[in-house]
Amino acid sequence: MHLIDLITRKRDGGRLTTAEWRAFAAEYAADRYPDYQVAALLMAIYFRGLDDEEGFALLQGMLESGGRLDFTGLGKPVVDKHSTGGVGDKVSIPLAPLVAACGVAVPMMSGRGLGHTGGTLDKLESIPGFNTQLSLAEAKAQVERIGCVLIGQTGEIAPADKKLYALRDATGTVEAIPLIAASIMSKKLAEGLNGLVLDVKTGAGAFMPELDRALTLAKTMVAIGEQCGCPTVVLMTNMDHPLGVACGNALEIEESLDILRGGGPADTREVTIALGEQMLVLAGMAADQGAARSQLEDALASGKALEKFREIVAAQGGDPRVVDDPERILPRAKEQTLVVASHAGVVHRVEPRVIGRGIIALGGGRLTMEDAVDPSVGFRILVRPGTHVKAGTPLAGVLARDSAGLEIGSACVREAVIIGEGDVTPQPLISHRVTAAGVHALDAA
Ligand code: URA
Numbered sequence: 001m002h003l004i005d006l007i008t009r010k011r012d013g014g015r016l017t018t019a020e021w022r023a024f025a026a027e028y029a030a031d032r033y034p035d036y037q038v039a040a041l042l043m044a045i046y047f048r049g050l051d052d053e054e055g056f057a058l059l060q061g062m063l064e065s066g067g068r069l070d071f072t073g074l075g076k077p078v079v080d081k082h083s084t085g086g087v088g089d090k091v092s093i094p095l096a097p098l099v100a101a102c103g104v105a106v107p108m109m110s111g112r113g114l115g116h117t118g119g120t121l122d123k124l125e126s127i128p129g130f131n132t133q134l135s136l137a138e139a140k141a142q143v144e145r146i147g148c149v150l151i152g153q154t155g156e157i158a159p160a161d162k163k164l165y166a167l168r169d170a171t172g173t174v175e176a177i178p179l180i181a182a183s184i185m186s187k188k189l190a191e192g193l194n195g196l197v198l199d200v201k202t203g204a205g206a207f208m209p210e211l212d213r214a215l216t217l218a219k220t221m222v223a224i225g226e227q228c229g230c231p232t233v234v235l236m237t238n239m240d241h242p243l244g245v246a247c248g249n250a251l252e253i254e255e256s257l258d259i260l261r262g263g264g265p266a267d268t269r270e271v272t273i274a275l276g277e278q279m280l281v282l283a284g285m286a287a288d289q290g291a292a293r294s295q296l297e298d299a300l301a302s303g304k305a306l307e308k309f310r311e312i313v314a315a316q317g318g319d320p321r322v323v324d325d326p327e328r329i330l331p332r333a334k335e336q337t338l339v340v341a342s343h344a345g346v347v348h349r350v351e352p353r354v355i356g357r358g359i360i361a362l363g364g365g366r367l368t369m370e371d372a373v374d375p376s377v378g379f380r381i382l383v384r385p386g387t388h389v390k391a392g393t394p395l396a397g398v399l400a401r402d403s404a405g406l407e408i409g410s411a412c413v414r415e416a417v418i419i420g421e422g423d424v425t426p427q428p429l430i431s432h433r434v435t436a437a438g439v440h441a442l443d444a445a
Helices: 004-009 020-028 033-049 050-065 093-100 119-124 136-146 158-173 177-189 211-227 251-260 266-282 289-301 304-315 350-360 403-416
Strands: 079-083 107-110 148-152 195-203 231-240 333-341 345-350 378-381 394-400 419-422 430-435 438-441
Touching: 004 033, 004 289, 020 050, 033 093, 033 158, 033 177, 050 158, 050 177, 050 211, 079 093, 079 107, 079 177, 079 266, 079 394, 093 107, 093 119, 093 148, 093 251, 093 289, 093 304, 107 119, 119 148, 119 251, 136 148, 136 345, 148 304, 158 177, 177 195, 195 211, 195 289, 211 231, 211 251, 211 394, 211 430, 211 438, 231 266, 251 266, 251 378, 266 289, 266 430, 289 304, 333 403, 350 378, 350 394, 350 403, 378 403, 394 403, 403 419, 419 438
Parallel strands: 079 195, 107 148, 195 231
Antiparallel strands: 231 430, 333 394, 345 419, 378 394, 430 438
């Protein structure tokens, strides 16, 4: 098969067969195609798209390019959640132990921060010693032993996606719906799941800000899940402003611990519980969302979820004292300051992309996969759209390595927080639920 024939056919608006897509993924994973040709094919896909059959064939090829977890005989349902990512989105960290504490096996595979969004792996690695790079065999053994693992994608899982994702990132071809769907679903389906819950973000800080495109992505992923025998449910959640208060790696671990203790910011807690409800219902552990919510609330109130997190941290080489004493165990920024409102008014916007880029500027995120991350820096965002402020009201805390960082961070807060006049109606936190049965608008504010 000559790749040039596939490139020109796609470039001219034609389609590739299922066999061609599957062979393409296998050959690329085996390093038999040069990146410059694959980059051209990706750009042709970006402009011409893939029909459903082509998208599914590419997904199958990517999935088959690597190994899979197999939990046959585990005796428990296996369910995971994935988010399309945003700023301050630390939900995976409390959610995985919470759902595992309710009896569901959760083999959670997450990513690193890239672009303006943060990554669960970077957050977890701010816990001294925490190892996210387990082999498939180690991950499986940990799920069998304690019901949950928090890992990164290794070369064993969907290697075609690993290579394609890096190339897309370098060639401006990330934002293509069939490519995003195949990328996310190839990794998730390799986990050997009985069900999958997806958190698709919309709004200014989301990968796919427009609701209609985000819904198309959601429907595409639900259809792939169903075709592969993995029931998939999506909640569409708001990323028009950062989620919660903490934005930055170690800060987000602290906030995750607050959620696991039954506290934390209301929005982060609600998104965590809402996704947990879907996971328990999909797993068959609860008859409906109401029953699922009470199980989740019991696991938080009884301390079972927090204890499960302690077990995971210890199993993955992290310092379990972080659970009781995060302030002492997590890296602390040397400098902090508060940025206050210069005038009275109502907060209209807290721009998530400005805050996300601010974390990178402080050293807490990366521009390339090789960049080192300082886990201690970040922001505590103290206002949200609709908050009334006076001159002098604190808007955000900035945590930085040095005084230059404080200045950079303070400038970001002043740019991100827009104060105006008149009331603001905040966007709903969870706007839609998407299943194989269709798209349902929700009322949750
Ligand atoms: N996350 C992924 O894993 N892949 C994408 O293409 C986009 C987000």
